[in-house]
Amino acid sequence: MLFYGVDLSSRLMLGTARYPSPAVLAEAIKASGAGVVTVSLRRESGSERAGQSFWSLVRSLGVRVLPNTAGCHSVKEAVTTAHMARELFDTTWIKLEVIGDSDTLHPDVFGLVEAARILSDDGFDVLPYTTEDLGVADRLVEAGCRVLMPWGAPIGSARGLNNIYGLRSLRAYFPDIPLVVDAGLGVPSHAAAAMELGYDAVLLNTAVAEAGDPVAMARAFALAVEAGRAAYLARPMEPRDMAMPSTPVIGKAALGD
């Protein structure tokens, strides 16, 4: 699986916020086998490198760091944060979030497309956090995005895949663009469902960080992602309206009469 030319071995990506402690975070990442972790930059005062202690803890996990622009409400804020991230983490990757509404954390898709264009032109590899809207996805690809990350449901809501039909269309519409369901997953079955739709990976944070046992939940998600992916590759049967007996009836000995 190639994201901007980088071969990623794990299809599970995890956020690093809201864990009981950095020690639990480290254990959970290890248990998940995640190859990519996202780190929020917005509030960690990048300009003074004041988040250094926490960032070095994250770096010491030995996984690829995907900085994000969580909490940015304008194009300018997001672009500034992305630049800060590129300098601090020495990576051109950026998970782009431009938030439109602070209660639902709904993406501001207009700002998102604009910021994606600015950053792509500037040499960034943009992974945009977006909705499942096809028109927006088209614009993001046109702006230079080579990975798309539609939400399953609002961030932290644990509601799973709100619009399976939309996510399925997106997959069919962009067979060659890596797609990641980002946000809204609550339990491992949600992650498995996303993978069964043919999504390339899932990204989540709260469902693991706020579980009673984050380390065990990280492992559970890893298993679900693996199961969902294997199921997709095995080409599941189509659902149907009538029963189909698992034992054929034709040719069975006729009894009675």
Next chain:
Amino acid sequence: MKRLSVTVIGAGVAGLCCALELAECGARVDLVDRGHRLGDGSCSWQAGGMLAPWCERATTDPAVATLGALAIDWWARRFPGTVRNGSLVVAQPRDAADLARFARRTERFEVIGEERIAELEPDLAGRYRRALFFADEAHLDPRRALAGLVNGLARHGIAVRYGADLSPDAAPGDVVVDCRGFAARDALPDLRGVRGEMVVVRCPDVAFARPIRMLHPRIPLYVVPRGGGLFMIGATMIESERRGGASVRSTAELLNAAFALHPAFGEAEIVELGADLRPAFADNLPQVRREGRVLRANGLFRHGFLLAPALARKVAAAALDPTVSLEMTNADIPERRRA
């Protein structure tokens, strides 16, 4: 037998508790601080002062609850201003799931309805249908509590020596206790700072008898009554070691949340904005480490007043007996010994 002589460096909550615990064990204690008066340069000065071991279970290691449980009696015996009124946890109706989650992750509370809420906190009457009441918890005014410890030390003939910037290695004494908090990072490279911001307001229109926590997906808030119409509103938790004053964003969020808790806070007067760094290790639990005759007691994170008594007891035990395990678990909080 010659009394054990101990130098304690740092007069924040950790240093004061350690000094008092050691003095009570009969040690000869010298307590020094590089600041010029009580609270100067200490993050304890910005603390909330909640003694809430069971609420803390929502986001922390179980050890915080077991170690913190002994803090309430410890403070009540040494500081008469310790208020044992419990604490109350509420959420806006749209965040009901957060209240359910909080209940799932904590213990020793009762779920109460409108009538009981109105009985406990008349100013919250009609504002919340459900709340969690943690009857066994307590709170105190951290600044008065620190002063209370200073008085307690004075009764042992110990005065804090301010303006003394001692290095632990060069300090005199049979044992040196390094309670410098985040400043001890020179000796504890794995210590990190977690920034916290708080606001103190004067709001004569509201009276609370106990700390109120309001759950919120983005801005969890607590309001601790300080008496005389004063309230401490806290606190942010940011993985940043930036020094300097409270940010506009944090302040706006805290005040907004307080306003949501009770509209009367909209009319309150801002008395103080504070910000500092909490010293923490990777597991957010305190530790005592030994290097020769130096004991380093640190990493209280956001649990200064809650966990300093357990830390102090461990330090006193380790100072008196070099063979004592330094592990901070509830099981091995040792009995008092005499120096």
